[in-house]
């Protein structure tokens with residue numbers, strides 16, 4: 001689904017757990033696309049074809065999934081990055097992630113091509129994305145969030161959901177770190193926020209007021 005310009009979101013609608021994805025079309029050299037969090041290849045309980053479905057939806061938007069040149073994974077949990085390992089093998093897309101979560105990705109057969117660090121995302125081939133990377137640990141040690149200042153958009157992964165947050169009881173999780181990460185995100189100027197999952201809500205929050213209210217609510221009980 002196109003949100004604006006070259007920004008597309010893919011909100012998961014299956015029965016099983018899987019993540020929301022998004023795509024920035026044509027931002028890489030040669031007009032290739034940047035994809036964030038492709039999710040599961042197949043969901044664990046109902047065996048829903050997550051990657052196939054995502055590829056089909058991207059195709060419906062008039063884009064070619066085989067033209068994805070870079071996959072950013074917000075963190076190393078399989079429901080966000082299992083399909084990244086397949087894309088890496090099948091389309092030659094590079095995978096970018098934080099080093100602290102790479103071991104989880106390696107267990108799925110992937111490897112990081114680019115280690116994400118705090119700051120503006122600059123790619124060696126001269127592609128300019130205008131994205132800012134924030135290291136946002138708490139849900140996992142190497143979780144990153146992606147901020148697009150010119151469009152006031154935040155891709156929050158499993159830091160922030162609609163009226164809730166990611167869990168902190170998985171290996172490497174930390175309640176305090178999550179709170180600090182969310183507090184930091186709350187100071188950004190955000191008009192649309194993509195959550196990592198459609199929990200109790202599609203997971204795309206639009207409008208500065210709505211985003212602010214969501215931050216206030218979750219910070220009040222964290």
Ligand SMILES: [Zn+2]
Pocket residue numbers: 075077080139158166
């Ligand atoms: Zn997760």
